Amino acid sequence: MNDAYYKFVRRDIEHLLPKTAKRILDVGAGVGATSRWLKARYASAFTLALEGNSSLREELRQNVDEAHIVDLNGPLPDVGAPDLVLFLDVLEHLLHPEDVLAQLTTNMPADGTVIVSLPNVAHLSVSAPLLLKGAFEYSDAGILDRTHLRLFTRKSAIELLNSAGFTMTGGVRSGLGGPRTRILDRLTFGAARDHLTKQYVLAGSRISSGTAERPIRWQTF
DSSP states (O other): OOHHHHHOOOGGGGGGOOSOOSEEEEETOTTSHHHHHHHHHSTTOEEEEEESOGGGHHHHHHHSSEEEEOOTTSOOOOOOOOSEEEEESOGGGSSOHHHHHHHHTTTOOTTOEEEEEEEBTTSHHHHHHHHHHSOOOOBSSSTTBTTOOOOBOHHHHHHHHHHTTEEEEEEEEESOOSHHHHHHHHHTTTTTHHHHOSEEEEEEEEOOTTOOOOOOOEEEO
16 A cells, blocks of 8 residues: 555544544544544544554654554554544445454443444445446455455445344435536436445444444435
């Protein structure tokens, strides 16, 4: 992956952010660019980052209050009780994403927020070749990145968060912002929307006893 991937600021999560945050955990943080951006928003927050790429160690340390270089498929450090946890473009790279998600959010307070982004394998760029040719090919980046160990659709992405005890509070569909995509979405009256979405970004909070999953109000990006 090129350097830009690790330095990208995920401003697309802005509409999903809570009003306040005191302890922010960024899992798969890259160089910590998103954590640094959030620090400007939550000035008094403590930022904690976990990252698997050891070559990013020094730059990551400059951008967060506490940095850990760690194999996310192995033993994980004690992260305390973060009230905002980010898993942005990371869970699909893990052997057991449901276990990592559950473990790192175990001590999250009841009013905490988790934000997860996952690529959508049902996107037209994957589903069309599968339908027409009966096959798809992995690539160096994107939805079928060779380093992706798990594939997700909208349904399985939501189920992943539900499995860790979260109910959805909001979501962003990325890939719907282009003019051609908007036209196709309108022409199909929204029926093709799951095949036009490149990535799902989901925000969740703890499920209270007896609380049913609420309909998600989707933003587009």
